[in-house]
Amino acid sequence: MNYQEQNISANNFEECIKCTICTAYCPVMAVNPDYPGPKMAGPDGERYRLKSPDFYDKALKYCLNCKRCEVSCPSNVKIGDIIQRARIKYDTKPPKLRDHMLAETDVMGNLATAFAPIVNPVLSSGIAKAGLDIIGVDKHRTFPKYASHKFSTYLKKIQPEQEKFQKHIAYFHGCYVNYNNPSLGKDLVKILNAVGYGMLPLSKQKCCGVAKIANRLISRAKHDAEINLKSIREAVEQDMPVLSTSSTCAFTIRDEYPHLLGLENSDVRSDIMLATVFLSRKINDGEIKLVFRDDYKKRVSYHTPCHMQKLGWAAYSTGLLKMIPGIEFVPLPSQCCGIAGTYGFKKENYEYSQKIGAELFEAIENEHPDVVATDCETCKWQIEMSTGAKVENPITLIAEALDVEATMRANGLL
Amino acid sequence: MKFDYIIIGGGLCGLSAGIRLAEQGKKTAIVSSGQSALHFCAGSFGLLGKNGDKTVLNPLEEIDRLPEKHPYRLMGKDRVKRLATEVPAMLQKAGITVTGSAEANHFTLTPFGKPRPSWLTLNGLPTFSKLDEKPFEKALIVSIKGFLESYPAFMVENLEKKGVCCRVETIDLERLTHLRESNFDMRAASIAKQMDRATIEEFASKINSCTGKDESVLIPAVIGINDERQLDRMREMVNNPLYCVPTIPVSVPGLRTQHILQHYFEKLGGTYLLGDRVEKGIIENGSVKALVTTNFGEDHLKADAFILASGNIFGEGIKSNPHDFYEPVFGLDVNYSSNRDEWYDFNFFDAQPYMEYGVEIDKDFHPSLKGTKIKNLLVAGSTLAHCNSLKEDSGAGTAILTGIHTADLAMNI
Ligand SMILES: Cc1cc2nc3c(=O)[nH]c(=O)nc-3n(C[C@H](O)[C@H](O)[C@H](O)COP(=O)(O)OP(=O)(O)OC[C@H]3O[C@@H](n4cnc5c(N)ncnc54)[C@H](O)[C@@H]3O)c2cc1C
Ligand code: SF4
Ligand code: SF4
Numbered sequence: 169m170n171y172q173e174q175n176i177s178a179n180n181f182e183e184c185i186k187c188t189i190c191t192a193y194c195p196v197m198a199v200n201p202d203y204p205g206p207k208m209a210g211p212d213g214e215r216y217r218l219k220s221p222d223f224y225d226k227a228l229k230y231c232l233n234c235k236r237c238e239v240s241c242p243s244n245v246k247i248g249d250i251i252q253r254a255r256i257k258y259d260t261k262p263p264k265l266r267d268h269m270l271a272e273t274d275v276m277g278n279l280a281t282a283f284a285p286i287v288n289p290v291l292s293s294g295i296a297k298a299g300l301d302i303i304g305v306d307k308h309r310t311f312p313k314y315a316s317h318k319f320s321t322y323l324k325k326i327q328p329e330q331e332k333f334q335k336h337i338a339y340f341h342g343c344y345v346n347y348n349n350p351s352l353g354k355d356l357v358k359i360l361n362a363v364g365y366g367m368l369p370l371s372k373q374k375c376c377g378v379a380k381i382a383n384r385l386i387s388r389a390k391h392d393a394e395i396n397l398k399s400i401r402e403a404v405e406q407d408m409p410v411l412s413t414s415s416t417c418a419f420t421i422r423d424e425y426p427h428l429l430g431l432e433n434s435d436v437r438s439d440i441m442l443a444t445v446f447l448s449r450k451i452n453d454g455e456i457k458l459v460f461r462d463d464y465k466k467r468v469s470y471h472t473p474c475h476m477q478k479l480g481w482a483a484y485s486t487g488l489l490k491m492i493p494g495i496e497f498v499p500l501p502s503q504c505c506g507i508a509g510t511y512g513f514k515k516e517n518y519e520y521s522q523k524i525g526a527e528l529f530e531a532i533e534n535e536h537p538d539v540v541a542t543d544c545e546t547c548k549w550q551i552e553m554s555t556g557a558k559v560e561n562p563i564t565l566i567a568e569a570l571d572v573e574a575t576m577r578a579n580g581l582l
Numbered sequence: 583m584k585f586d587y588i589i590i591g592g593g594l595c596g597l598s599a600g601i602r603l604a605e606q607g608k609k610t611a612i613v614s615s616g617q618s619a620l621h622f623c624a625g626s627f628g629l630l631g632k633n634g635d636k637t638v639l640n641p642l643e644e645i646d647r648l649p650e651k652h653p654y655r656l657m658g659k660d661r662v663k664r665l666a667t668e669v670p671a672m673l674q675k676a677g678i679t680v681t682g683s684a685e686a687n688h689f690t691l692t693p694f695g696k697p698r699p700s701w702l703t704l705n706g707l708p709t710f711s712k713l714d715e716k717p718f719e720k721a722l723i724v725s726i727k728g729f730l731e732s733y734p735a736f737m738v739e740n741l742e743k744k745g746v747c748c749r750v751e752t753i754d755l756e757r758l759t760h761l762r763e764s765n766f767d768m769r770a771a772s773i774a775k776q777m778d779r780a781t782i783e784e785f786a787s788k789i790n791s792c793t794g795k796d797e798s799v800l801i802p803a804v805i806g807i808n809d810e811r812q813l814d815r816m817r818e819m820v821n822n823p824l825y826c827v828p829t830i831p832v833s834v835p836g837l838r839t840q841h842i843l844q845h846y847f848e849k850l851g852g853t854y855l856l857g858d859r860v861e862k863g864i865i866e867n868g869s870v871k872a873l874v875t876t877n878f879g880e881d882h883l884k885a886d887a888f889i890l891a892s893g894n895i896f897g898e899g900i901k902s903n904p905h906d907f908y909e910p911v912f913g914l915d916v917n918y919s920s921n922r923d924e925w926y927d928f929n930f931f932d933a934q935p936y937m938e939y940g941v942e943i944d945k946d947f948h949p950s951l952k953g954t955k956i957k958n959l960l961v962a963g964s965t966l967a968h969c970n971s972l973k974e975d976s977g978a979g980t981a982i983l984t985g986i987h988t989a990d991l992a993m994n995i
Contacts, residue, residue, distance in 0.1 A: 185896075189617045192771035192832045201764035239857030242616035242897045438879050449881050452583060480858040480877025483583070483611075499848055501841075502856075 179250045183243050184211035190237035190247055195504040196230050199523040203230040206237035209254075210247035217254060224258035230520070231255070232508035233382060234474035249427045256386055256428065267383040267510075306518035312348045312549055319350035323369045326357070333366030337446065338403035338410045340396070342417040343375050344545040352413055355567035356443050362575040363447075363456040368408065370399035376417040379510050381428055390429050396421065397433060404439045411443045413563050415543040416509065418442050419475040441481075442543060443563055448484040451491075458566070459574035464494040468565065469537040471528065471551060472502040473544035485543055485562045492569045498535045503528045507550035522554065529555045541565055584884045585611045585853070587992055588873060590860045590911060591891035591899060593618030594978055595963025597843040598985030599889050599992075601672065604850035606993065611883065612852065613875055615859035618840060619896055619964065623978060624828035625803060625835035626690045627680070629666060629701035630654070631975025637699055637713060641979075642666075642684055651968040653984050654976075656945050665983050670702060676846035678839055679705040679810060689713055693828045694733055695740035701979055704835045706803070706813045708825040718798040720747045722822075724789060725802070727754040728762040731770050731829045732802040749797070753788045757781045770829040771837060774807035782812065786819035798823045803834050810838065863888075863912040865951065869958045870912075887958040887992040890914075890941070890949070891985060894964040900940055907939045912959070914949040917942045917967035933973035940967035947988050958995055960988040 176182050190206040191197060197205040204213070209228050216223035228251055235248040319341050323330075330336070337360065345353040357367050374392035381389050400410050400421070412418040421440050425431040450456040468489055472482045482502070490497050506525030511517050532540060532555050540551055540559045548559040576582045587603050589596045592614030603610040630641035630648075638644045645659045654662050666684035673680055680702040682688050687699040688709050697717075703709050710717045721741055723734045738748040757776050761767045777785075782805065789799055803826035806813040817824045828835070844854055858877040863870050872882035892899030892911065901910050902925075907918040918939040919925060925936045941949050947960045962984035964971055971977030 187621075187896075188769070188832050189621050191769065192621070192837060193617070197767060198772060198775045201761050201767050204764075205767070240617045242618065242893075244615060244859065244898070445881075448583075452881075477857060480855055480875075483853050483855060501845070 179214070179246055179253065181211040181214040181245065181250055184241075184245045185243050186212075187242065190241050190245075193236050193240040195234060195236060195506070195524040196232055196520065200230055200520050202227050204228075206231075206247045206251070210237070210250040211245055214250050214254065217258065221258050224254065226259065226261075228255050229259070230517075232474070232504065232511055232524075234504050234508060235478040236474055236504060239477055246427070252381070252428055256384060259384060263383050263385060267385075272380075272388075305513055306515045308518060308553075312344070312545070314347055315350050317350065319346045319353040320369065320373075322350060323353070323367065327368065330357075330361075330366035330368060333361070333364060335364060336366045336368050336406075336408050338370050338400075338408045339367050340370060340373060340376075340400075340410055340412045340417060340421070340440070342412060342414050344414060349545070352561050352564055355561075355564045356411070356413060358567045358572065359443075359447070359458075359563065359570060362570060362572045362581075363450070363458070363579050364581055368403075370396075370410070371402050372399050376414075376420040377429070378416050378420045378424070381420070381424060382509055382511065386429070390431065393421075393425050393429055393431055397425065397431060397436070400436050400440065404436045409446060410436075410440045411446050412440070413443050413543070413561055414545055415442060415473045415476040415479060415481070416546070419479050422479075442479075442484070444485040444488050444543070445481055447566075448487055451488075457575065457578040458488075458491065459571045459578050460492050460494065460569045461571045462494070464492065464569040465496075466494060466538045466565070467496045467498060467536075469498045469500050469532060469535050469540045470562075471500055471505065471532075471540050471542040471547055471559075473542055473547045474504050474508070476543050477502050485541070488566060489541060489562055492566070494569060495565075498537055500528070500531050500535065500540075503531075505547045505550045505554075507546045509546050512546075512550060521550075525550060525554055532557050539565065583611075583878065583881060585609045586885060587611075587887055587889070587989075588613065588883055588885040589889045589891055590873070591618075591893055591897070591963070591965070592844065592854060592856065593891065593893055593897065593963065593981065594620045594623075594839075594843075595893075595965075595981035595985040596889070596891035597840075597847055598672075598982045599891060599962060599989040600847045600852050600854075601676070601843065601850065602986045602989035603993070604847055604852040607851075608993070610847075610852045611855060611885070612847065613855045613858050613860050613873070613883070615857065615876075616897065619893060619977070620840045621836045622831040622833060623836040623839070624693065624698075624833055625704045625707045625826070626698060626700035626828075627682075627702040627978030627982070628699065628971075628975035629684055629687070629979035629983075631687060631699035631701075633974065638687060639699075639713075640686055641701065649968055653966050653969050653980055656943070656947070657983065657987050661987065662983060665986050666701070666979070668986075669982055673702075677810070677842045681705075681709055686711075689715075689717075691717065691737075691827055693736075693830050695737035695827070699975060704839065705810045706806070706817075706826040706835070707828070708798075708800070716744050716746060717741070718746055720794070720797045721749070722789075722793055722797040722799045723748060723750045724799060725750065725752050726758070726773065726804070727752050728758065728768045729770075729773060729802060729804075730768045732827070737800070737827065749794070751792050753785065753792075755781055755785060755788075757784075769832070770802065770804050770834050771807065771832050774804045774834045777805055777807070777812070782816050783819065786816055789824075790819075790821050793820075793822045796822075798825060800825050800827050802827060802829050804829070805834075807834050807838055808841070860892075860911050863959075865912065865956065868954055868956060870956060873911075887960070887995050889985075889988050889992060890959060890961045890965055891963040891981075892965050894940055895936065897964075899965045902936070907936070909941050909949075909965070912949075912951060912956070914941045914951055914956075914961070915953070916940065933970060937970045937972055938968060940969075941965050942967050947984070947991055958992075960992055962988040
């Protein structure tokens with residue numbers, strides 16, 4: 169009988185060997201002395217909480233859920249999951265109005281895109297910022313602009329021509345592409361079409377739920393997640409992989425659904441991936457080819473979002489960027505930018521958020537790239553606000569640099 | 583994904599191998615599921631510090647007296663000597679300055695102020711050439727207010743035994759006031775992250791205002807978490823000779839070494855996959871075909887040759903259950919006693935036999951699986967059997983030298 173294996177809980181807190189390595193990598197611990205850090209909040213605290221819920225420390229709310237502690241742990245302890253589950257289980261205080269507002273990305277997005285010409289100036293106005301400040305949204309933050317047409321509407325419109333392609337993928341566009349940046353979705357359509365793939369919508373999609381999970385709106389998150397999983401299953405049954413252009417959406421659906429929402433997804437997990445992963449794999453297998461323009465020249469840095477670090481896929485995105493002959497690639501150290509989705513929007517976190525990102529901002533400013541590439545939209549907002557550098561998704565850069573005609577010819581489509 | 587070479591484990595050993603391969607222009611990846619034992623390294627690298635009860639003064643000469651299957655014996659004394667001579671230059675290229683040579687061990691101090699034999703010592707730590715030598719005439723031992731991980735009282739006790747005249751001062755640093763509010767944060771790495779230019783200037787001037795004539799100043803190793811030049815700047819600001827003494831882990835010099843080596847490997851074009859775990863190796867006809875990892879899933883990682891540098895019990899390169907020790911990735915043949923009572927010594931501080939358990943290799947560093955040699959796989963570092971890094975004080979030496987050695991062997995397969 170294997171006693172050791174039988175003594176390990178599902179969240180494996182017992183496997184912690186107390187080496188304290190994780191504490192050296194927690195971005196919050198380095199700036200906020202009120203936060204007990206991953207070891208204490210995670211495996212150590214779990215032992216106490218099992219004795220009595222009274223040991224729950226409300227400072228756990230400072231955890232960014234960046235998972236950098238998990239990435240560094242030599243014993244593979246699921247530290248971040250332990251902390252987030254404890255927040256869900258023991259923090260019984262109802263979320264604030266502000267938290268609801270930040271978390272309901274779908275509701276807000278639908279309303280805002282409908283009235284984009286009105287909403288955008290209002291959100292950036294002093295009066296709205298003062299109002300938001302009162303309910304706890306930091307006044308330094310600029311809300312991303314809303315688009316006037318949703319990407320999902322566009323995707324419906326182009327469906328007939330997309331169906332004509334022989335091969336298809338389904339796209340999980342998420343809230344950001346849908347409400348704020350439809351052109352990123354269009355960039356992906358351009359690349360896919362050039363290599364012979366059509367993009368189809370999922371039968372139905374909701375926000376991935378990351379903001380609801382972070383703000384403990386668990387039953388709402390679960391409701392949306394079940395809808396997403398159902399549509400993903402339908403797509404996979406039709407042999408379509410499900411692509412995303414946001415590392416956080418992909419991470420949430422693949423890992424947080426089973427770990428934090430208790431939803432089984434093992435039947436489809438490997439079919440959900442970032443668009444850069446899909447393209448790299450197809451290129452490596454010799455199934456598709458990308459050809460780039462000669463006149464494209466840029467100095468590009470890549471910032472590894474925390475969830476991208478956890479997914480372990482940065483090598484795919486940087487690999488694609490390095491394939492573009494006109495790109496001079498400058499690596500950056502993998503560090504948290506401090507925003508962590510809705511976290512940095514909260515007034516009580518703003519200062520810590522900027523302190524966490526300071527080293528990264530300095531590194532970017534020292535490298536003075538033409539553009540910083542990154543796979544996460546909230547990292548984009550944070551870096552643009554804090555450094556003035558231009559930030560784009562790798563897919564946008566690939567689409568810009570792509571020689572569409574030559575690519576189509578190379579893939580036998582012309 | 584396809585590489586020329588893949589290394590499993592990104593500690594001191596995996597990085598040494600990776601740098602060697604990347605320097606030759608090979609497309610190399612390192613997969614590392616977590617951070618490494620280098621975080622515990624106090625700041626001195628041991629080649630061979632002890633053999634049995636004996637303190638080793640000349641590590642190269644001692645090699646022939648090691649057990650026959652010891653990795654250094656398998657490499658051969660000449661090869662150990664040649665590679666050991668190349669290491670300081672390799673480290674310097676990456677941005678790590680060391681003192682010392684393989685011809686003769688020198689000595690440095692433990693966190694408790696005891697002498698410790700060393701092959702190479704990182705910039706800033708005190709070094710002295712003879713075991714019975716007095717490291718300083720007079721020492722000012724500086725502790726930082728609220729810091730939990732330095733032990734000035736032990737330091738005084740052990741240095742006084744050597745006839746050093748000691749004095750302790752506690753210095754309060756403005757920027758740490760906030761940090762001290764926490765019960766958890768006063769650790770070496772957290773303090774080191776607060777050491778910006780202004781704090782270092784404050785630290786240096788407070789030291790200058792309390793040092794006496796001819797005193798050497800010993801501060802805990804909390805300066806230079808990203809870059810050793812920070813330490814050089816502080817030494818210029820302090821009037822008396824300034825040294826760092828190691829703290830208990832996580833060690834700041836160890837952390838810095840890990841990051842500098844990783845960054846250098848990446849600058850050479852290497853791919854470092856942190857936080858990914860090799861779950862399984864696919865072996866066909868006595869060769870490793872591919873690796874299956876947690877993050878790459880069905881996109882198997884392929885290469886011409888592979889190096890296993892996954893550490894020992896710490897780091898989970900070797901695992902155990904109540905009956906057996908095993909190597910979890912490939913299931914390689916492991917050397918261990920079948921009698922469980924022989925695994926450990928009840929005296930916690932004595933050499934523990936299980937530390938010597940590891941993967942068996944042939945003279946070319948190839949492992950075997952149920953007796954069959956695997957042709958394109960090599961094993962290095964603390965994963966190897968027949969060496970005990972803690973007992974021999976040979977951990978860093980074994981990691982670096984077998985790492986480079988197997989990289990060279992891999993290029994000749
Ligand atoms: C507490 C302590 C203090 C020490 N102090 C010193 C000192 O002061 N001086 C000195 O010279 N030596 C010291 N040593 C010894 C020396 O540091 C180690 O022997 C040496 O660093 C080992 O290096 P390594 O690369 O072989 O293994 P490790 O550093 O253990 O690295 C192995 C890596 O492989 C990863 N890994 C394991 N399995 C997998 C997998 N399946 N997939 C992907 N990755 C995997 C692990 O996460 C780990 O990062 C110390 C050791 C310990 C434990
Ligand atoms: S790194 Fe892992 S094993 Fe070490 S203290 Fe943190 S949780 Fe525990
Ligand atoms: S998830 Fe991030 S913020 Fe939370 S404990 Fe881990 S490292 Fe710290």
